[in-house]
Amino acid sequence: MKLRHRQRGVAVLTAMLVVTLGTMIAVNLMWISSLDQRRTAAALASEQALLYLQGAEAWVGDILRLDQIESNESDHLGEIWAIEIAPLPVDGGLITGRIEDLQGRFNLNNLITPQGQVDELAKRQFERLLATLQLDPLLAGVVTDWLDADSEASFPTGGEDATYAGMDPPYRAANGFVTSPSELLANAGFDLESYRLLAPYVAALPSGTRLNVNTASDVVLASLSDDIDLSIAAALIEERGGANFPDIAASFEGRVEADMLGRIDGVTQYFQLTGTIVLGTYQLTMYSLLERDPSGLARAIFRSLGVP
């Protein structure tokens, strides 16, 4: 009688254990499958978003090609590419975007010539740009060191391996051209605040580009010469109106050094598309650096997600 009672107790316990184990396995399976579902949905959304943004990029390439065919003699802010793209509804979401002329900014890689030498004229221009923004002009030496091949620090302020070896964690100077202005954040003397101040006025393009004065802002125009302050730059922008300078040489001769005159222009080869897509709860921003050739063909030579 006692034995049978004990056996029944064991049987009940075993049954409870089986039920508990079964429930645990079922819950676990449900959790895994719902995670899988979420993961699949996110992967699908991210792939879909990328495809949509690449579609937008092709569409923008077409806008730039048509502009080249219709008006290859100048590029300015009154042209159709410069107009903010109206939000574009797509299946399940919305795309927004804008095209910017990156040659209206100071090209950081111009600090070094394509042959690898420090370009003193560009360095002085960068010093003026920093000064206009009330940043330390000596940061120009730091950025030049980041780009130049050697490891000899600029005088009086520079930044080479010796500087960065002391950082936590330690790293080394790139000693090569930058692909994104955000690399400045790794440069000694830059913090998020100074970077954010400078970022709208700089670009990372192949070395040797000219500045498009038709699209340059007052801060960038003021970097061209000690004789152009912000108020003269504002007057120059007034002069070009919503379009281009009819005669760039006439507007800038006497205001900038002869060498600098050869570095300004009214046309653009490099544009940046900033495209953002929202698909349900998923959002993605892609930055495309577009290079337009003389025939008008624009292709992406660099793309980045999240950070330009």
Ligand SMILES: [Ca+2]
């Ligand atoms: Ca044009």
Ligand SMILES: [Ca+2]
């Ligand atoms: Ca260096």
